[in-house]
Amino acid sequence: MTPHILTRSLNRSATVFLLVLAALGILLPLSNLLLPDGSFLHVPTYLISLFGKYVCYALLALSIDLIWGYCGILSLGHGAFFALGGYAMGMYLMRQIGTRGVYANPILPDFMVFLNYKELPWYWYGFDMFWFAALMVLIVPGLLAFCFGWLAFRSRVTGVYLSIITQAMTYALLLAFFRNDFGFGGNNGLTDFKDILGFNVQADGTRAALFVLSCLALGIGFLICRAVVTSKLGKVLIAIRDAESRTRFLGYRVESYKLFVFTLSACMAGVAGALYVPQVGIINPGEFAPGNSIEAVIWVAVGGRGTLVGAALGAIVVNYAKTVFTSGPLAPYWLFMLGALFVLVTLLLPKGIIGTFNAWWEGRKEKDEARDRAQRDSATAAAAESAAREDGVIERTMVKR
Amino acid sequence: MPLIRLLRPSLSRLLFAALALAFVHLATQPALAGPYEDAVAQFAAGSFADTEEAIGKLVASAHPRAATIIVALQDGRLFADPDAKTVFIKAEDGKVTDAATGDAVAALPDKASAVRLNNKLRRAVSGAMAGLTLLSPDLNKRIQAAQSVFKTHDETVLPTVEAALKAEKNAAAKQAFAEARAAILLFKQDASDVDKLDAIAVIKARGDQEAMALLTGVPAGQSAAVTSGIASAKAAIERNLALWSMVQNAWYGLSLGSVLLLAAIGLAITFGVMGVINMAHGEMVMLGAYTTFVVQEAIRTRYPALFDYSLLIAVPLAFLVAGAIGVLIERSVIRFLYGRPLETLLATWGLSLIQQQAVRTLFGPTNREVGNPSWMSGAFELGQITITYNRLWILCFTLAVFAILLAMLRYTSLGLEMRAVTQNRRMAASMGIATSRVDALTFGLGSGIAGIAGVALSQIDNVSPNLGQSYIIDSFMVVVFGGVGNLWGTLVGAFSLGIANKFLEPVAGAVLGKIAILVLIILFIQKRPRGLFALKGRAVEA
Known part of the structure; x- marks a missing residue:
C-alpha cells in the first residue's frame, strides 16, 4: 500500500523538489557545523536560521496551496493557524525558562509575574512537557479549523464570503491575543527563550537541527499533500474546486471533503508555526495580522497555485526578495514591490x-x-x-x- | 458690641492697656467694626467652637476678603495673636499681611500662632468655600458652588443657600440652589419629616448618579416615612439612570453605526452592486482624509479666514480625487479580472499596499493634523448625556450621503444604467448601454464615496497611512452582514452592528465586545450566508 502511494505521489517535479530539499537539508547544516569559519563554503548560523524561516513559510504556503489550489478554498486566515502552532510551541519554550527568567519564578513566566498573575492559568497546564506541546501544535489549529470549517462549509459559505470571514477570524484572534488578561503575554507575546528539550536555542547545533527538522517537516508535508492530491480524494477535491454544485449533485458530500482538507491544512500550518518560533525566537500577536495571511497567499500565487512545488518555491522566492529589499537602501520601496507583485502576478502570471x-x-x-x-x-x-x-x-x- | 467684645478681657485686667490696645486695633482697621471685622477677630479666640462660629460669620458677611482668609485658614497660613486679637495671613512666599485689611505687616508678632483646625472645622472650611462662591456674581460659579454644596451637604451653609435661593433670578441656578438646599435638609439631624420628604422629591427629580450617591449616603435611623421615601426615590432614580444609560449607549451606537455606514457605503457599491472585492477600499477612505489635510494646509497658509469652510471644500475634492483613482484602478486592473473574485481580492490588496506606501512616502508615516472647524467642535447636553457636535454632524452627513446615493441610483440615468448592468449585463449591452463605461463609473462612484467618508473620518480619527486598514474589515463585515447588493441592508447592518457593539462594550469591555461582534457575525453568516437582506431568485446564483 505504502509503496504504491509513494510511487503514485512522485512525479518528476516532486522527485526533483524532494531531492533538492534533502540536499539542502543535509549540506547546509553540515557546512555550518563542520567547515571552519573562514572557509568559502561555510554557511553562517544566521543564514541557517534565515533559511529555516523560509522553509517554515514554505510549509505554510504548501498548506494554503492544498486548500486553495486543489479545493478552491481561499483562506485569508491561515496565518492564525500558523500563529496558534507557534504559540503552542512558545508556551513550551516559556515553561522551559524556569528560574532563569528576570523574576526567577519557577512556575510563572516573566510576563505573568509582571502582570500580577498569582497562579498559572489552566490552559498553560501541561505545556512543560514537550510531547503535550507537540500534540497541541497539531490539535489547537486543527480543532479551530474543524469547528470553523464545520460551521462554514455546512452552511455553504463559499468563495469570497469564506475569505472574508476567515479574515475576520484571524482579526478577532489578533485582538484577543493583544489583551494582557488573555494570558499569552499580550502585546509582547512570548520571547526570551532559553532552551528546547535541554538544548540551548541559540547554539549552532540546535539551529542546524531545527533547520533539518524544518526541511524534514516540509518534505513530509509535501508527501502528504501529494498523496492527498493524487488519490481519489484529490480528484474529488479538484472536482469541488471546478464545479462544486455538480460534484454535490453527483452524490459526494462536499462539506466532508472540504472539512477534511481544511483541517489537514490547518495542522500543517500549525507545525510550520511551531518550527518557526524557536528559530526566530519570538511569537507575538502581530503574526495574526490579516496582512500576513494575505501575504502568504501571494507566495502561493507567485509560485503557482495547484502545483505544490510552486507554493514552496514562491514562499522562498518572495521571502528572499523581502529580505534583500528590506535590509538594503531599497527598504522604502519594498511595499511598492510587494504591491506590484500582487497586481502583476494576478494580471500577467495567473x-x-x-x-x-x-x-x-x-x-x-x-x-x-x-x-x-x-x-x-x-x-x-x-x-x-x-x-x-x-x-x-x-x-x-x-x-x- | 464688637468693641465691647474686644475690650472685655482688657476691662477685667488693665483698663489703660486695654484702651491702648483698642485704639491700636482701631487704628489698623480704618472701617468701622462690623460683622466682618468681628468675625475675623474671633479667629484669635483660640477655641475650635469660636473658630467655627467665626467661619460662619465670615461667610455670612460676604466680604470680598473673606475668601482669602478662608483659603489661608485651609492651608494653615492663618495666624492669630491671642492677646492682641489680631489675625494675620502669611503668604506662601513668607510675606505677612493683616488678615482683616490686607495691609502688609513687617513680621508676625512673637505670640502669633497658626489657627488650629480639626476635622469638623476642615469640613466647615470647605463648606464655607462653597458658601462664598454661592454668592458670586458669576452665574457659572454660582451653579458650580451649588453643585458642590449638593455633594458636601454641609449644614453651615444652609442660611447662605436659602438666601441665595431667594435672591436668584436665573432658573438653572435656582434649580441648583433648590437641590443643594434639599441635600442639606435631608442630612440635617433636626429637619422635620415634611422637609425631608420634600427634599427627597427634589433630589428624585434630579435623578442622576450624584442624586443616587447622595440618597445612598443618608445615615440610618430616619423615621419610617423618610426611609421608605428614600427607598422609592432610589428605585425611581435607578430606573431613570438605566433608561439614560440605554439612551447613551444607543447614541454611541448610532454614532459608531454612522461611521461604519460611511466607511461601508462605498463598498456596498463596489462589492455589493458590482461584486468586486476591493481590498483597497480603505485606502480610498485614507485618500479622502489626506485630501482634507491638503485642503486645510492650503487654507492655513493662504486664506486662514476660510478655515471653517475647509470641510465643505474638501468634500467635492475628496470625491474627485478618490473617484478618479477608482476609475484609474478599474480601467487598469480590475476590468481584466471580472468574474475572478479571488484574484481581484489579491490584486486590490496589492494596490492598497502601493497606495499606503505612496502616501507614506509623500506625507510621512506619522499622523497628520486635521483640525475641526468651529462648528464641529464642542458638545451640548441632552438630558443626562453629552452629545459632541462632530459625531452629530457625521451622523447627519452619513444619512445625507446615503439619501443622495439612493436617489442617484433611483432617479438618474446613470443609476438606471448601473442597475441594468448589475441585473443583466448582456441584456443591458444589447440595449445599447456601454457596459464597460458604466463599470468604470460605478467603481469611481463607490471609490468617490469612500473618499467623502475619509473627509468625515478625518474629524474623529488619526489621519495616518494606516487609516484605511482599520476600517476595511469592519466595512466588509457590514456589507456581508447587511446582505450584498442591497443598500438598505448596509444601512441596517451598519447601525445594528454599531449599536450591538456599544451595548456589549459596558458588559464585556471594548476589545472583547469587538471580538464578540466578529464571532457573532461569523456565526450569523453560517445561518444566513447571504446576509440580512439577501437577494432572492436567480441573482443569488450569479
Missing part, C-alpha cells in the same frame, strides 16, 4: 512561475507530438493544437452573471 513553466513545457511537448502526428495525418493537427491550448488551465474561469 498560473505562477511553476504553472507557467509547466504550461510551456507541456505545450512544447504537445507541439512536438502534434508535428509528428501532422506528418502522419495532417487532418488531426488542428484539433491537437486547440487541445494543447486548453491544457494546463488551472481554474476554469466562470464568468459571473
Whole structure:
C-alpha cells in the first residue's frame, strides 16, 4: 500500500523538489557545523536560521496551496493557524525558562509575574512537557479549523464570503491575543527563550537541527499533500474546486471533503508555526495580522497555485526578495514591490512561475507530438493544437452573471 | 458690641492697656467694626467652637476678603495673636499681611500662632468655600458652588443657600440652589419629616448618579416615612439612570453605526452592486482624509479666514480625487479580472499596499493634523448625556450621503444604467448601454464615496497611512452582514452592528465586545450566508 502511494505521489517535479530539499537539508547544516569559519563554503548560523524561516513559510504556503489550489478554498486566515502552532510551541519554550527568567519564578513566566498573575492559568497546564506541546501544535489549529470549517462549509459559505470571514477570524484572534488578561503575554507575546528539550536555542547545533527538522517537516508535508492530491480524494477535491454544485449533485458530500482538507491544512500550518518560533525566537500577536495571511497567499500565487512545488518555491522566492529589499537602501520601496507583485502576478502570471513553466513545457511537448502526428495525418493537427491550448488551465474561469 | 467684645478681657485686667490696645486695633482697621471685622477677630479666640462660629460669620458677611482668609485658614497660613486679637495671613512666599485689611505687616508678632483646625472645622472650611462662591456674581460659579454644596451637604451653609435661593433670578441656578438646599435638609439631624420628604422629591427629580450617591449616603435611623421615601426615590432614580444609560449607549451606537455606514457605503457599491472585492477600499477612505489635510494646509497658509469652510471644500475634492483613482484602478486592473473574485481580492490588496506606501512616502508615516472647524467642535447636553457636535454632524452627513446615493441610483440615468448592468449585463449591452463605461463609473462612484467618508473620518480619527486598514474589515463585515447588493441592508447592518457593539462594550469591555461582534457575525453568516437582506431568485446564483 505504502509503496504504491509513494510511487503514485512522485512525479518528476516532486522527485526533483524532494531531492533538492534533502540536499539542502543535509549540506547546509553540515557546512555550518563542520567547515571552519573562514572557509568559502561555510554557511553562517544566521543564514541557517534565515533559511529555516523560509522553509517554515514554505510549509505554510504548501498548506494554503492544498486548500486553495486543489479545493478552491481561499483562506485569508491561515496565518492564525500558523500563529496558534507557534504559540503552542512558545508556551513550551516559556515553561522551559524556569528560574532563569528576570523574576526567577519557577512556575510563572516573566510576563505573568509582571502582570500580577498569582497562579498559572489552566490552559498553560501541561505545556512543560514537550510531547503535550507537540500534540497541541497539531490539535489547537486543527480543532479551530474543524469547528470553523464545520460551521462554514455546512452552511455553504463559499468563495469570497469564506475569505472574508476567515479574515475576520484571524482579526478577532489578533485582538484577543493583544489583551494582557488573555494570558499569552499580550502585546509582547512570548520571547526570551532559553532552551528546547535541554538544548540551548541559540547554539549552532540546535539551529542546524531545527533547520533539518524544518526541511524534514516540509518534505513530509509535501508527501502528504501529494498523496492527498493524487488519490481519489484529490480528484474529488479538484472536482469541488471546478464545479462544486455538480460534484454535490453527483452524490459526494462536499462539506466532508472540504472539512477534511481544511483541517489537514490547518495542522500543517500549525507545525510550520511551531518550527518557526524557536528559530526566530519570538511569537507575538502581530503574526495574526490579516496582512500576513494575505501575504502568504501571494507566495502561493507567485509560485503557482495547484502545483505544490510552486507554493514552496514562491514562499522562498518572495521571502528572499523581502529580505534583500528590506535590509538594503531599497527598504522604502519594498511595499511598492510587494504591491506590484500582487497586481502583476494576478494580471500577467495567473498560473505562477511553476504553472507557467509547466504550461510551456507541456505545450512544447504537445507541439512536438502534434508535428509528428501532422506528418502522419495532417487532418488531426488542428484539433491537437486547440487541445494543447486548453491544457494546463488551472481554474476554469466562470464568468459571473 | 464688637468693641465691647474686644475690650472685655482688657476691662477685667488693665483698663489703660486695654484702651491702648483698642485704639491700636482701631487704628489698623480704618472701617468701622462690623460683622466682618468681628468675625475675623474671633479667629484669635483660640477655641475650635469660636473658630467655627467665626467661619460662619465670615461667610455670612460676604466680604470680598473673606475668601482669602478662608483659603489661608485651609492651608494653615492663618495666624492669630491671642492677646492682641489680631489675625494675620502669611503668604506662601513668607510675606505677612493683616488678615482683616490686607495691609502688609513687617513680621508676625512673637505670640502669633497658626489657627488650629480639626476635622469638623476642615469640613466647615470647605463648606464655607462653597458658601462664598454661592454668592458670586458669576452665574457659572454660582451653579458650580451649588453643585458642590449638593455633594458636601454641609449644614453651615444652609442660611447662605436659602438666601441665595431667594435672591436668584436665573432658573438653572435656582434649580441648583433648590437641590443643594434639599441635600442639606435631608442630612440635617433636626429637619422635620415634611422637609425631608420634600427634599427627597427634589433630589428624585434630579435623578442622576450624584442624586443616587447622595440618597445612598443618608445615615440610618430616619423615621419610617423618610426611609421608605428614600427607598422609592432610589428605585425611581435607578430606573431613570438605566433608561439614560440605554439612551447613551444607543447614541454611541448610532454614532459608531454612522461611521461604519460611511466607511461601508462605498463598498456596498463596489462589492455589493458590482461584486468586486476591493481590498483597497480603505485606502480610498485614507485618500479622502489626506485630501482634507491638503485642503486645510492650503487654507492655513493662504486664506486662514476660510478655515471653517475647509470641510465643505474638501468634500467635492475628496470625491474627485478618490473617484478618479477608482476609475484609474478599474480601467487598469480590475476590468481584466471580472468574474475572478479571488484574484481581484489579491490584486486590490496589492494596490492598497502601493497606495499606503505612496502616501507614506509623500506625507510621512506619522499622523497628520486635521483640525475641526468651529462648528464641529464642542458638545451640548441632552438630558443626562453629552452629545459632541462632530459625531452629530457625521451622523447627519452619513444619512445625507446615503439619501443622495439612493436617489442617484433611483432617479438618474446613470443609476438606471448601473442597475441594468448589475441585473443583466448582456441584456443591458444589447440595449445599447456601454457596459464597460458604466463599470468604470460605478467603481469611481463607490471609490468617490469612500473618499467623502475619509473627509468625515478625518474629524474623529488619526489621519495616518494606516487609516484605511482599520476600517476595511469592519466595512466588509457590514456589507456581508447587511446582505450584498442591497443598500438598505448596509444601512441596517451598519447601525445594528454599531449599536450591538456599544451595548456589549459596558458588559464585556471594548476589545472583547469587538471580538464578540466578529464571532457573532461569523456565526450569523453560517445561518444566513447571504446576509440580512439577501437577494432572492436567480441573482443569488450569479
